[in-house]
Amino acid sequence: xxxxxxxxxxxxxxxxxxxxxxxxxxxxxxxxxxxxxxxxxxxxxxxxxxxxxxxxxxxxxxxxxxxxxxxxxxxxxxxxxxxxxxxxxxxxxxxxxxxxxxxxxxxxxxxxxxxxxxxxxxxxxxxxxxxxxxxxxxxxxxxxxxxxxxxxxxxxxxxxxxxxxxxxxxxxxxxxxxxxxxxxxxxxxxxxxxxxxxxxxxxxxxxxxxxxxxxxxxxxxxxxxxxxxxxxxxxxxxxxxxxxxxxxxxxxxxxxxxxxxxxxxxxxxxxxxxxxxxxxxxxxxxxxxxxxxxxxxxxxxxxxxxxxxxxxxxxxxxxxxxxxxxxxxxxxxxxxxxxxxxxxxxxxxxxxxxxxxxxxxxxxxxxxxxxxxxxxxxxxxxxxxxxxxxxxxxxxxxxxxxxx
Numbered sequence: 001x002x003x004x005x006x007x008x009x010x011x012x013x014x015x016x017x018x019x020x021x022x023x024x025x026x027x028x029x030x031x032x033x034x035x036x037x038x039x040x041x042x043x044x045x046x047x048x049x050x051x052x053x054x055x056x057x058x059x060x061x062x063x064x065x066x067x068x069x070x071x072x073x074x075x076x077x078x079x080x081x082x083x084x085x086x087x088x089x090x091x092x093x094x095x096x097x098x099x100x101x102x103x104x105x106x107x108x109x110x111x112x113x114x115x116x117x118x119x120x121x122x123x124x125x126x127x128x129x130x131x132x133x134x135x136x137x138x139x140x141x142x143x144x145x146x147x148x149x150x151x152x153x154x155x156x157x158x159x160x161x162x163x164x165x166x167x168x169x170x171x172x173x174x175x176x177x178x179x180x181x182x183x184x185x186x187x188x189x190x191x192x193x194x195x196x197x198x199x200x201x202x203x204x205x206x207x208x209x210x211x212x213x214x215x216x217x218x219x220x221x222x223x224x225x226x227x228x229x230x231x232x233x234x235x236x237x238x239x240x241x242x243x244x245x246x247x248x249x250x251x252x253x254x255x256x257x258x259x260x261x262x263x264x265x266x267x268x269x270x271x272x273x274x275x276x277x278x279x280x281x282x283x284x285x286x287x288x289x290x291x292x293x294x295x296x297x298x299x300x301x302x303x304x305x306x307x308x309x310x311x312x313x314x315x316x317x318x319x320x321x322x323x324x325x326x327x328x329x330x331x332x333x334x335x336x337x338x339x340x341x342x343x344x345x346x347x348x349x350x351x352x353x354x355x356x357x358x359x360x361x362x363x364x365x366x367x368x369x370x371x372x373x374x375x376x377x378x379x380x381x382x383x384x385x386x387x388x389x390x391x392x393x394x395x396x397x398x399x400x401x402x403x404x
Contacts, residue, residue: 010038010299012311013385025367025388030173030201030342030379033225035292042295043227043288050287061287062257068294072232075301076203078210079237085210087233087277088285092200093120095217095233096167098280099196100128101246109164110135112155112193117141118173121198125167137163145177147334152187159191166193170208170216171201174373175331176342178206185212199234204296205312205341205381207305214239220289223341223381226296230289233280241275248273249282300382308382312341315380319343319389326396327351331375344375351400358399365395 010017017036018026026034035043049057069083078085089095111125115138129136137158143151159166166188171178181197188195196215202208203216204223210216216234220226235243250256252273259267273279300308313336320330320343327348333339347358355371362369370377380388 010036010302010383012303012307012382015383015385018383023366025365025384025391027378027380027384027388027392028368028370029205029223029225029381030377031370032221032228033223033381035227036225036299036383038295038299039226039292042291046288046291057287061290064294065285065290068290068297071294071297071301075297075305076208076210076234077305078234084240084276084278085234085237087235087280088290089217089231089233089280090229090286091219091231092198092217093124095231096121096124096196096198098233098245098247099215099217099235099243100124102243102280103128103165103194104242104244105132105134106162106164107132107134109162110137110158112137112139112158112163112166114139114141114168116172116174117167117169118198120200121167121169121196125165134164135161137161141172141177144179145175145333145338149335150180150183150338152183155184156187156191159187159193163191163193165196167196167198169198169201170203171206171340171342173201173342174344174375174377176340176344176377177331177333178202178338178340180337182209182212185209194239201342202340204300205305205308207309210234211236220293220296224293224296225300225381226293227289229286230293233277235277240277245273245279247282248279251281251283252279303382309341311382312380312384313339315384315386315389316341316343316378318386319378319392320345322389322393323396326393326400328376341379341381343378344372345378346375348400353399361399362392362395365391365398367392367395 017038069086072086073081073083111129113122113125126136139154139158143154168179185195194214197213199208199216199218200222203218214236218231220230221228253271254274320332323345324330328345331344355374355376358376359369359371
C-alpha cells in the first residue's frame with residue numbers, strides 16, 4: 001500500500017494537508033469530512049493507474065482492498081486481524097439492510113430500536129419486522145442520557161419479551177451521547193439478543209469495543225475522513241456461518257475470480273456461497289472510493305483512535321466551558337465514558353436567533369458547524385487546534401452583542 005501518511009506529513013492540530021479550507025474553521029466532521037490532499041492524491045493515482053493499464057490495474061486494486069481490510073481491522077480493533085470480519089458496502093444503510101435480510105430470524109422474535117435515532121438505523125429494521133411478521137419495539141434514549149447514570153430498566157423490559165436484535169448508534173448524531181456498548185452488550189448476552197451498532201458517528205475518532213458487539217455498519221465520509229461510497233460492514237466471527245445472504249452476486253461464490261485467470265475452463269454456477277463476510281459484497285466496488293478509504297485509514301492509523309479521541313476532547317472541553325458561561329445549554333454528558341467527539345448545545349433562551357440563524361451567522365466568520373434536530377453541533381477532528389476554539393468563542397461574543 002502506498003505510504004500516503006509520510007508523504008503528506010499529517011500532524012495533530014495542523015491543517016497543512018487541507019490547504020483548500022484556507023481560513024475556514026471547519027468543525028463539522030460529523031456531517032462530511034472535506035477530502036485532504038492525501039485523499040485527492042489517492043483518488044488521482046488510482047485513476048491514473050487505470051488510465052495507464054486498464055484492466056491490468058484490477059488485480060492491484062483487489063490486493064490493495066484485501067490489505068485495507070487488515071489495516072481497518074487493526075485500526076478499529078476487530079477480533080480477526082486479517083480483516084475477514086469486514087465486508088465492503090457503499091454506505092451505512094446498505095450494511096444495515098444486508099444484515100436485516102440475512103439475519104436468522106425466529107417467528108416469535110422481535111427487534112428493538114430507539115426513538116430519536118437517525119432514520120438509517122430504524123427504517124431497515126421496521127421493514128424487516130414487516131417482512132418477518134415480528135414485533136418492532138421502540139425504547140426511549142433518555143434513560144441512557146440520565147446525568148445520574150444509565151438506566152437500563154426499559155431496555156431490559158423489552159429484552160425479556162424475546163427480542164432477537166437490538167439496534168443502536170454508537171454515538172447519537174444530535175446529542176453526541178456515546179452509548180456504553182460494553183454494558184449494553186453484557187445485558188444483550190443475558191437475553192441472547194444480538195447487538196447491531198450504527199458506527200458512523202464513532203468510527204475514526206471514538207473507540208468502539210468491536211469484540212463486544214455482534215454487528216456494525218459505517219460509511220467512510222465522516223470521521224473516517226474518506227469519501228461517500230466507501231463503507232464497511234462488520235460481523236463478529238461467531239456470526240459468519242450463521243448469516244444467510246439473500247442478495248448474492250458473482251463475488252459471493254467460493255473462488256469467484258478463478259475462471260477469469262485460469263488456463264483452463266473452470267466456470268461453474270453451482271459453487272457454494274462463501275461462509276465469510278466478503279460474500280455480502282456481491283459485485284465490483286468503486287476503485288477510487290476505496291483508494292480514498294485506504295489513504296484515510298493509513299493517516300488515522302498513524303495517530304491511533306485513542307490519541308485522536310483525546311486530542312478532540314482537548315478541543316471540546318474549553319469550548320464547552322466557554323459556551324456554558326455564555327448561556328448555552330450543553331447536551332454533553334458529565335460522565336466522560338458517555339462523551340464522544342460531538343459537542344451539541346442549545347442557544348441561550350435570551351438570544352432570539354434560532355439554530356439555523358446561528359449556523360448561517362457563524363458562516364460569515366468562516367466557521368462551519370451544523371444544526372441537526374435544532375442543536376448547534378460542533379465536531380472537530382485531528383487537524384483542528386485549540387486556537388480555533390478561542391476564535392469560535394470570539395465570534396459568538398460578537399454575535400451575542402449584535403442587535404437582531
